[in-house]
Amino acid sequence: MKDEPGGADRRANGSLPWLALAATLAIQTLVAVAVYCAPVMAPVAARALGVSPERVGWFIAVVYLGSMLGSVTAGGWVARLGPIRVSQVGLALCLAGLAIAASAYLPLVLLGAFVIGLGYGPSTPASSQILLRASPPSFIALTFSIKQTGVPLGGVIAGVAVPVMILALDWRGTAVAIGFACIALALAIEPLRGRYDRDLDPRAPMSLRAVAMPVWLVLQTPSLRRMAITSFVYGGVQITLVTYLVTFLTESFLMTLVLAGLVMAVSQVASVAGRVLWGVLADRVLARRTMLGLLGIGMGGSAMATLAASPSWSPGMLFAFAALFGATAVGWNGVYLAEVARLVPPAKISEATGGCLFFTFLGVVVTPPAFNAVLALTSSYAVGYAVFGVPAFAVGLWLLAARDRASPG
Secondary structure, three states, X not given: OOOOOOHHHXXXXXXXXXXXXXXXXXXXXXXXXXXXXXXXXXXXXHHHHOOOHHHHHHHHHHHHHHHHHHHHHHHHHHHHHOHHHHHHHHHHHHHHHHHHHOOOOHHHHHHHHHHHHHHHOOHHHHHHHHHHHHOOHHHHHHHHHHHHOHHHHHHHHHHHHHHHHHHHHHHHHXXXXXXXXXXXXXXXXXXXXXXXXXXXXOOOOOOHHHHHHHHHHHHHOHHHHHHHHHHHHHHHHHHHHHHHHHHHHXXXXXXXXXXXXXXXXXXXXXXXXXXXXXXXXXXXXXXXXXXXXHHHHHHHHHHHHHHHOOOOOOHHHHHHHHHHHHHHHOOOHHHHHHHHHHOXXXXXXXXXXXXXXXXXXXXXXXXXHHHHHHHHHHOOHHHHHHHHHHHHXXXXXXXXXXXXXXXXX
């Protein structure tokens, strides 16, 4: 049997790529903190900016606009500079964006959001290149899933650490401090360049046409188109859970902010556990596409179950609901990225991942305004969740029914 590209690297690194996994997990976690610190700062920062706290949704939308551009350009930069160097540049851009936003001048705050997004976007395509080179084939979905736990971990860290930091440094000082943490990590991973920044192509195309190539690659490849549609829908459901769950609980259940925050924390912790569990199942039991289909049914069903939610639900029922919703709606990313990596040759992984993430981030950008429109028409968060749960449920069924070959993990 022909050896898989990168197989020698994987055998040399033992049963699990601990070094690569630790580095990529740290990068993913810290760039997530750079993004998710904004909603935590919003009540304090909004007063300084003269806007209402809910306007933080526009900040997050601009971040993901930057992420769309950062993800589609990542393939060319990774080919030229290597995945570690691109990750370092992304971390530096997060510092730059946070420092710009700390100016407390509203136009610059939005510019800072865009720059943070430029730094956030390339992190996943770059890490996919590292992990596929380092991971044994039997652990690919698990390693991708563990790395992707950095996203909810970043949210948890932001929720716990940022309020304390604001008391000591105010919100602007906190933003800059998080930025310097990004630079510290960029310096710490410098020794890894010799291991992972190899086989570079200094002539890799970076023209406007080359920037569009990742999207074109996805559009012209049926299996990648399916993955792009999946992530567009799933990403939309994920952002509605993260953005609106606390408000839904406080307004519809008359729950205290502290208890609603605890329910939200349970959903994020469950998503961390879910990402690892789904990765193991996708490696050992189910095809990755089958796993993604089941997760779509799970998140769609959870979203539609909000129609039955009422203040009569016990705290145990609420925690169980939040855990299931979080584990599915926020837990799908690692299996998804492993499947994207499986569908293309090793040389195309960063490009294909960046192209698919373009559509993931597009779903994250367009879904909150659409959710707000449903909310304006119905005055019901439950209806809003259910409306966006239907396409996720349908995509899950579609993935399970698709006929083309999908090899097990």
